Amino acid sequence: MINEIFMPALSSTMTEGKIVSWVKAPGDKIEKGETVVIVESDKADMDVESFYEGYLATIMVPEGESAAVGAAIALVAETEAEIEQAKQQGQSQAAPAPAAASVSKPPEPVAVATNGNGANGATVSSGRTIVSPRARKLAKELKVDLATLKGSGPHGRIVAEDVEAAAGKVSAAPTAPAPVAPAAPAVSAPPVAAKAPAPVAPPAQPGQVVALNTLQQAVVRNMNASLQVPVFRVGYTITTDGLDKLYKQIKSKGVTMTALLAKAVAVTLKKHPILNAYYTEQGINYRSSINVAIAVAMDDGGLITPVLQNADQIDIYTLSRTWKDLVDRSRSKQLQPDEYSTGGFTISNLGMFGVDRFDAILPPGQGAILAVGASRPQVVATTDGMFGVRTQMQVNMTCDHRIVYGADAAAFLKDLAKLIETDAQSLTL
Secondary structure, eight states: OEEEEEOOOOSTTOSEEEEEEESSOTTOEEOTTOEEEEEEOSSOEEEEEESSOEEEEEESSOTTOEEETTOEEEEEESSGGGHHHHHHHHHHHHSSOHHHHHHHSTTSOOOEEESSOOTTOOOOOOSSOOBOHHHHHHHHHHTOOGGGOOOOSGGGOBOHHHHHHHHHHHHHGGGSSTTTGGGHHHHHSHHHHHTTTOSOOOOOOTTOOOOOOHHHHHHHHHHHHHTTSOEEEEEEEEEOHHHHHHHHHHGGGTOOHHHHHHHHHHHHHHHOGGGGOEEETTEEEOOSSOOEEEOEEOTTSSEEOOEETTTTTSOHHHHHHHHHHHHHHHHTTOOOGGGTSOOSEEEEEOGGGTOOOOOOOOOTTOSEEEEEEEEEEEEEEOTTSOEEEEEEEEEEEEEETTTOOHHHHHHHHHHHHHHHHHOGGGGGO
8 A cells, every 4th residue: 555645734824844854765664653754834843753654665845845735745655565656656646736736635634743732633742752853864864873862952852962972972982993993083074064064044145035934934924914903002111120120139040031021911911811812703712821922033034932831820930941941942943833823912022122112013813912122211200209210111012903902901001010110029929
């Protein structure tokens, strides 16, 4: 029997995926549940595993090319005798345009599993060691057994450095016998050469047209969708002296200002559930948990919104550690879909760039987004009729006017300001 591996839907917004690398080569034996290919979705690189046992007969979408969700990307032969037949079948299926291939197969289930919570609801393998795509490719080149490695990355993830270290140990071992010793450096040399293809593409030159990557394309789709939503904006000035004092006190314990802002927003959302809700054709959907998403710019273009889940229930120290881990893995495109697509309220902070005030575009499926500007010393009138210096920041909230009204937004911002200005110490409880 000949089975197809399809391009999986790794997120709700994904329409096509790009092949980062094939872990298996044509003719290789494949076990059920074994990683076959690394796919770049809208915002992450994901391991794709086979639902079938057999032999990878033919690859229909090579590395670096894209395919629509649901399109066949490879054929798996159940026996070696069927490999040639599968190759011929692959050639015949490759004749039509990719779009036609994807249309002809929509009813069939996606025959893959992803190493995380895939949007297609497929059964996933969450207990095995996570390996970065670059580390997996490097291990294949250097013939390093990944099963023998212990990862040094986040959550025990095996990264390229682990593979290179293991390759160095392997190459050093054969140096005892004199005849073999000269060959050892030749084995250890490839790690340096293997890094050559890794550098990011050179900066765009004047007059050059650079195609959008998958992340940037996802941003375009989301922003276009947001134009269909009637929005309004409400600004507020918040004095941050109390928050700044608290930050200086606990900064040495690993607490970040981003985590403090997220915690303050989450606590305030508990009092204003309408700001954590979203519009549906059936009515207002009130979320059961408070998940705060925070916009992060990616080095290769586009942005992603890692999510601090249940931010109102987690202490500030754990929240800060979680945020650091999310940012590290977002920059290396290793977030799972539920770690960037489950936000109910978003914070976009440009204060670190010295921006005083800006408008943020409402993300699809959310009721509000808060734009945060820089904190600056300001001369203000005090309650005793004198003048004083206070550190203040401007925030500007964009809301979906179908479910959030001006009074709702104003009440939320008033309570957020009160928490930050007079009760910041409660954020550590």
